[in-house]
Amino acid sequence: MKIAMIGGGMVGQTLGAGLIAKGHQVTIGIRNPVASELAKPRNYAEPLADWQARTGARVATFREAATGADIVFNVTSGLVSLEALRAAGAENLADKPLVDVSNPLDFSNGMPPFLPAALTEHTSVGEEIQKAFPKALVVKAFNTVSAPVMVEPSLIPGGPDLMIAGNSAEAKAQVTALARDFGWQSVIDLGDIAGARGTEHMMPIWLRLFVQGGSPLVALKVVRG
Numbered sequence: 029m030k031i032a033m034i035g036g037g038m039v040g041q042t043l044g045a046g047l048i049a050k051g052h053q054v055t056i057g058i059r060n061p062v063a064s065e066l067a068k069p070r071n072y073a074e075p076l077a078d079w080q081a082r083t084g085a086r087v088a089t090f091r092e093a094a095t096g097a098d099i100v101f102n103v104t105s106g107l108v109s110l111e112a113l114r115a116a117g118a119e120n121l122a123d124k125p126l127v128d129v130s131n132p133l134d135f136s137n138g139m140p141p142f143l144p145a146a147l148t149e150h151t152s153v154g155e156e157i158q159k160a161f162p163k164a165l166v167v168k169a170f171n172t173v174s175a176p177v178m179v180e181p182s183l184i185p186g187g188p189d190l191m192i193a194g195n196s197a198e199a200k201a202q203v204t205a206l207a208r209d210f211g212w213q214s215v216i217d218l219g220d221i222a223g224a225r226g227t228e229h230m231m232p233i234w235l236r237l238f239v240q241g242g243s244p245l246v247a248l249k250v251v252r253g
């Protein structure tokens with residue numbers, strides 16, 4: 029499948045490389061894909077020029093990446109996701125799964141980040157994306173684990189739960205199939221896109237577990253009585 033990553037940070041690079049390893053054709057989209065930008069160091073990720081050389085894949089603009097893609101991933105900060113997706117073009121997001129991996133973490137006051145009210149009170153980034161792009165088949169997924177775990181869930185002994193939410197059963201089935209290919213065994217469907225709220229609201233506890241335990245290889249497990 030042709031897959032677009034809207035964002036070239038740690039998550040876009042990790043999911044992108046993971047999907048390429050599974051035989052998909054991935055293009056990463058960034059704002060300004062010129063040589064000087066690709067050479068820049070990135071937070072917890074490679075310069076995109078190195079990622080390109082390693083994977084043989086393309087880095088393009090948001091719009092070029094999304095054009096003709098079968099599935100689009102939003103892998104930008106939740107604070108700027110609507111802006112990035114608008115640049116990708118609403119017409120390039122219509123009638124296909126738009127996998128929203130974002131969290132609305134605001135680092136403007138330093139660590140730990142906080143969840144801004146505008147994107148969390150009675151809403152979530154997943155819901156705001158669905159409202160802004162009504163024709164996109166938004167599926168919230170992968171945002172509750174760190175990037176390496178997204179493509180290799182066995183990094184967490186026992187296997188974590190993947191929580192997904194979205195209005196389209198067909199789009200959720202497509203995302204579940206990609207996840208199963210990465211080795212996800214437990215996929216929990218939280219229902220319509222309002223389920224994104226719960227997963228984004230898990231961030232403060234997840235970040236605490238990460239910092240207190242000294243490792244991002246941590247996930248919350250659902251148990252039922």
Ligand SMILES: NC(=O)c1ccc[n+]([C@@H]2O[C@H](COP(=O)([O-])OP(=O)(O)OC[C@H]3O[C@@H](n4cnc5c(N)ncnc54)[C@H](OP(=O)(O)O)[C@@H]3O)[C@@H](O)[C@H]2O)c1
Pocket residue numbers: 034035036037038039040057058059060071102103104105106108111112129130131132133170171172173174175176
């Ligand atoms: N890191 C993890 O393990 C992890 C785990 C779960 C969920 N998440 C979530 O996944 C998302 C991606 O995380 P990340 O660390 O990979 O991303 P990131 O490095 O913070 O950002 C990725 C992209 O955001 C774009 N961007 C920044 N400001 C922008 C703006 N004003 N308008 C449009 N685009 C803008 C950048 O474009 P340029 O390249 O053009 O600068 C970049 O490609 C976040 O929402 C994060 O909370 C991360």
